[in-house]
Amino acid sequence: MEKKLRILLAKPGLDGHDVGVKVLAHALKDEGFDVVYTGLRKTINQIIDKAIDKQVDIIGLSILSGTHLILCQQMKDELDKRSLAIKWIAGGNIPDEDVPKILKIGANAAFPTGTSIHAVIEYFKSMEN
């Protein structure tokens, strides 16, 4: 591997559930990925600023309060507004039926409730190849 994928894990909105995102951060780090975590309650703008500052390859949004469609749309709009082409994905408490909606908004992937850590790791590995 020439360069490790650098991933920004982010908590947008007011949702305080961070067990999952921290578990994922540990797992990705164990797999050798370069992981940055934003902490709680960040605005989409703060997340994008952090992504630019840390020069990450991809942003992962963790959303468990049910606001995933709204926040994903904000993500898409803000990236467009700034003419940025950073890859991003969403995961958390997301019903299966919302996965196609998130992809349609413009996410590179969406991981609904019950996704295994292994599946997320495989996804990031596939991006490195």
Place this chain on the structure above:
Amino acid sequence: MANNELFWESGLKINPLYTAEDLQTSSNLEKPGEYPFTRGIHPLMYRKRPFTIRQYAGFGTPEETHERFMYLIKNGQTGLNVAFDLPTQTGLDSDDPRAIGEVGRVGMAVDTLADFETVFEGIDLDQITVSLTINGSAIVLVAMYFAVAQKFGFDIKNLRGTAQNDILKEFIGRGTWIFPVPASVKLVVDIIEYAAREVPKYSPVSVCGYHIRESGANPIQEMSYAFSIAKAYINETLKRGITIDDFASRLSFNFDIYGNLFEQISKFRAGRRLWAKIIREQYNAQKDESCHLRMIAGGGGGGLTKEQPENNIIRSAYYALISALSGTQTMALCSYDEAYTIPTEKAAEISLRTMQILIYEMGICDTVDPLGGSYFVESMTNEFETAIKQTMEQVEKEGDIIEGISSGRIQEAISKQAYIREKGIQEGDVKKVGLNCFKKEEEVLTVEFHPYNEENYAKQIAKLNKIKAERDNAKVKKCLEQIIEDARADKNIMPAVIEAVKVYATVSEITNAIKDVYGEYEEQVYF
């Protein structure tokens, strides 16, 4: 044989058989209602009165929440547990841009006292005890509760109920902190002190092991960290010139139930005994009631699965049994769909009936502490007590709990454990039926998701605007200035906050006034 050794999640070793020889102490001579209360805090426990059923509920507008409360009361629920939306929990009004999509979503939206007037209308506040699940903005919401009770003509000297008001655990799990750690603790103590002086039957804090466990802690850490946090609040409260017996009997706890059945029961019996000893031996409490570990112990969401969700009904029934066998005062169960959505009315009803079946059909209330005297349970109660004590001593040795949380040391340790547990589940070492064993090949999820009502958002904002237009803005300004003045003078700001809510100052206006003096918490990010 070494490879046959069996350990609980908390690390305690379990023997295949326990006999009279395992009981070194004379704990079998202990009696319920007598210090150190291992067998229960009352002599007759449920024989006198069954545990209180208090399901967590609240969503949408205060009008909708009011309707759900009336439904729950009609169906035999004896206490209410109010869920607030995230803007309310983090001190924002419904019209804040950061609140978009969140107004009324995970709980009820509250902006001003008018919302409390709607939700509690016609509810007998001296019969139904109300629990407010509020932490970061607790001082505002508790002030609203006292104000609405007075407005409805109840004497707050007799007002019962509970505020969660446990900010230290919010920095570990749940994450609805607002102010820096020391200021946050100061506000918790303001509420405790005010209640001790003016609302003596109210429980001003419910220390939550629950969320610490949900964040990844094992059952020993759940109890140890909760007790260390409770001690931090006690130590600060004592500095206000009130004695331990003035308020210790009003402290309450919220604990989690999932995992091994007997591990949980031993945990609670040991916790009750150790807490009594802490309060008597370390704080020199004279009154027996001061030593009572009063608790709500509920079925934990952490044990439930999205896969085969109906299995959660069975899990919750076992959790209810554990809770009753552990001598809880109050019980709440997560509903079977709560792993992924706000419970449907049907799911909430099944939870309610689960607890009622236990009380009315299973004979759970017939006798006190039915497991008392069991060689196994008594042995493990003893071992658990020692283990909780040792973990507390460890925390205190490394610096106190406030320092441990401020620096992020405790969160880091718990988060590592959450990772280990999750890895165990994903790799199949920790068995979860339907998730990593006995799976259905092609499971189609047939559950209903709680819809989000966009109209409620508009309604709530219209109501807020109307109140802002009709209230006396000069009075609001004066009250907000008083809060700032009292905070600067390091006084208890509760009286000033109560005056502010009475003139319809909003959650956000009051929160911002407090922020002016104390600033905001900056999260220590690590994992």
